[in-house]
Amino acid sequence: xxxxxxxxxxxxxxxxxxxxxxxxxxxxxxxxxxxxxxxxxxxxxxxxxxxxxxxxxxxxxxxxxxxxxxxxxxxxxxxxxxxxxxxxxxxxxxxxxxxxxxxxxxxxxxxxxxxxxxxxxxxxxxxxxxxxxxxxxxxxxxxxxxxxxxxxxxxxxxxxxxxxxxxxxxxxxxxxxxxxxxxxxxxxxxxxxxxxxxxxxxxxxxxxxxxxx
Amino acid sequence: xxxxxxxxxxxxxxxxxxxxxxxxxxxxxxxxxxxxxxxxxxxxxxxxxxxxxxxxxxxxxxxxxxxxxxxxxxxxxxxxxxxxxxxxxxxxxxxxxxxxxxxxxxxxxxxxxxxxxxxxxxxxxxxxxxxxxxxxxxxxxxxxxxxxxxxxxxxxxxxxx
Numbered sequence: 001x002x003x004x005x006x007x008x009x010x011x012x013x014x015x016x017x018x019x020x021x022x023x024x025x026x027x028x029x030x031x032x033x034x035x036x037x038x039x040x041x042x043x044x045x046x047x048x049x050x051x052x053x054x055x056x057x058x059x060x061x062x063x064x065x066x067x068x069x070x071x072x073x074x075x076x077x078x079x080x081x082x083x084x085x086x087x088x089x090x091x092x093x094x095x096x097x098x099x100x101x102x103x104x105x106x107x108x109x110x111x112x113x114x115x116x117x118x119x120x121x122x123x124x125x126x127x128x129x130x131x132x133x134x135x136x137x138x139x140x141x142x143x144x145x146x147x148x149x150x151x152x153x154x155x156x157x158x159x160x161x162x163x164x165x166x167x168x169x170x171x172x173x174x175x176x177x178x179x180x181x182x183x184x185x186x187x188x189x190x191x192x193x194x195x196x197x198x199x200x201x202x203x204x205x206x207x208x209x210x211x212x213x
Numbered sequence: 214x215x216x217x218x219x220x221x222x223x224x225x226x227x228x229x230x231x232x233x234x235x236x237x238x239x240x241x242x243x244x245x246x247x248x249x250x251x252x253x254x255x256x257x258x259x260x261x262x263x264x265x266x267x268x269x270x271x272x273x274x275x276x277x278x279x280x281x282x283x284x285x286x287x288x289x290x291x292x293x294x295x296x297x298x299x300x301x302x303x304x305x306x307x308x309x310x311x312x313x314x315x316x317x318x319x320x321x322x323x324x325x326x327x328x329x330x331x332x333x334x335x336x337x338x339x340x341x342x343x344x345x346x347x348x349x350x351x352x353x354x355x356x357x358x359x360x361x362x363x364x365x366x367x368x369x370x371x372x373x374x
Binding site: 165166167169170171173174177188190191193194195197198199201202204205206208209 | 306310313341360365371
């Protein structure tokens with residue numbers, strides 16, 4: 001709160017208290033005069049006034065005093081109201097400013113928190129996206145590797161099975177031919193083939209025999 | 214001295230048999246020579262009966278006069294043949310006839326070595342072709358070998374059918 005406003009308010013409170021105390025004192029003194037004072041007033045007049053005049057003056061004085069007192073009281077009350085009104089206005093204004101400041105600070109803090117939260121969420125989302133991308137990449141790579149490995153294994157297994165099948169088939173056919181043909185041999189028909197075979201391997205035979213001898 | 218073996222003498226066993234016959238002939242010839250020296254009137258027929266031995270003696274006689282010394286030379290020559298001549302063994306899918314034997318032996322002596330000895334065996338599982346064995350070398354040119362060697366091609370051929 002502003003220091004000047006505080007001082008001003010304190011001074012106003014002090015003046016209001018002083019005026020109130022003075023008014024109450026005067027009122028009390030008027031309504032309950034001190035016996036000595038009554039005697040003093042009674043004793044002061046040096047001039048002998050008739051009782052009627054004295055009563056008239058006394059009533060007039062009382063009336064005037066009452067009027068002044070009422071007037072002072074009214075002014076004091078008006079000032080008090082005015083002060084209270086100003087104080088209320090000031091307090092409302094201060095309250096409004098404080099509330100506005102607090103709201104503004106609250107909004108700023110809230111905005112900052114919101115921005116920070118959004119940044120954190122964005123960062124987290126980025127991290128999550130990055131992590132998901134990384135995971136997906138790893139999964140894809142692993143899947144590709146597994147698929148390649150599985151395809152290789154399947155191909156190898158298939159190759160082995162085909163080779164085994166071919167071997168079995170070849171053995172069967174060879175055995176069939178061997179069993180079937182060995183009973184029907186005609187060397188006469190093979191003579192030219194035998195000679196051509198020897199002719200074909202003549203150099204090989206000559207070389208082998210020359211090496212042995 | 215260069216000696217041409219008869220075509221009927223193919224293997225070392227044939228040559229050994231021929232050598233035995235020549236030795237018998239040599240003994241007979243020696244006896245006949247002694248009988249001739251003493252004018253013995255009884256003579257005997259030569260013991261040689263095989264065509265190959267007669268052919269060999271005929272060829273030998275064409276090269277030099279038959280005498281005990283020349284016959285000893287012939288026996289020594291044949292003995293050298295038995296010990297030194299290269300030999301091969303041909304295994305066929307069936308027992309070869311003499312014609313086939315003569316053809317194969319003649320080819321071997323013309324193209325490989327003129328003093329080569331060729332022994333024959335048969336093995337029905339060969340199906341055809343032949344297996345030639347010389348010392349530690351075996352040349353398998355049989356049908357069975359070719360079938361087994363080409364058995365990997367059977368599935369391929371079947372797939373094309």
